[in-house]
Amino acid sequence: xxxxxxxSRLRADAPADYPQLAERMLSLARAQPGFRSFKSFxxxxxxRLSLIEFESEEAERAWRDHPEHRLAQRxxxxxxxxxYRLQVCEPLRERRHPG
Amino acid sequence: xxxxxxxSRLRADAPADYPQLAERMLSLARAQPGFRSFKSFxxxxxxRLSLIEFESEEAERAWRDHPEHRLAQRxxxxxxxxxYRLQVCEPLRERRHPG
Numbered sequence: 473x474x475x476x477x478x479x480s481r482l483r484a485d486a487p488a489d490y491p492q493l494a495e496r497m498l499s500l501a502r503a504q505p506g507f508r509s510f511k512s513f514x515x516x517x518x519x520r521l522s523l524i525e526f527e528s529e530e531a532e533r534a535w536r537d538h539p540e541h542r543l544a545q546r547x548x549x550x551x552x553x554x555x556y557r558l559q560v561c562e563p564l565r566e567r568r569h570p571g
Numbered sequence: 572x573x574x575x576x577x578x579s580r581l582r583a584d585a586p587a588d589y590p591q592l593a594e595r596m597l598s599l600a601r602a603q604p605g606f607r608s609f610k611s612f613x614x615x616x617x618x619r620l621s622l623i624e625f626e627s628e629e630a631e632r633a634w635r636d637h638p639e640h641r642l643a644q645r646x647x648x649x650x651x652x653x654x655y656r657l658q659v660c661e662p663l664r665e666r667r668h669p670g
Binding site: 511523 | 573574614
């Protein structure tokens with residue numbers, strides 16, 4: 473399992489089609505073999521956080537390299553994001569409640 | 572480095588001293604050797620997410636085992652949280668923009 477932690481801030485002048493593109497990327501990700509889950513969160517200061525789980529690092533790499541996703545990543549850097557930080561993480565331990 | 576991903580939902584009847592206890596735990600965590608960062612986020616459906624970074628797995632274990640934190644964890648399970656899921660993760664890769 474890998475957990476992708478994607479923290480971002482949009483530019484004030486981000487193009488208006490960002491939500492549609494994000495929605496399209498989410499539907500592509502969901503269709504990706506090894507996709508497990510997606511959820512988005514927001515901090516009080518406006519920072520966005522997306523958590524995406526994949527079955528394996530290979531599945532995450534395939535998603536990273538998806539051609540349409542690559543184009544979206546390029547637009548992300550050029551047009552949408554003031555900043556982002558992406559961490560591809562491996563869970564070492566997990567606890568749940570109730571167990 | 573380790574990243575702790577703590578997702579939770581409070582009980583509807585969680586005691587009113589939860590915010591003070593959470594604040595106290597955050598100040599203890601910040602004082603912990605190896606503490607790096609903390610930030611909290613919220614999903615539209617009310618799920619809470621806290622991201623905590625430590626320099627090492629050892630630092631995270633020491634925080635997990637801190638006696639006052641242990642007591643708070645016990646209250647968390649008994650009184651505060653309807654559910655939670657904690658993942659202690661190791662970053663495999665990281666990307667930032669701007670680089």
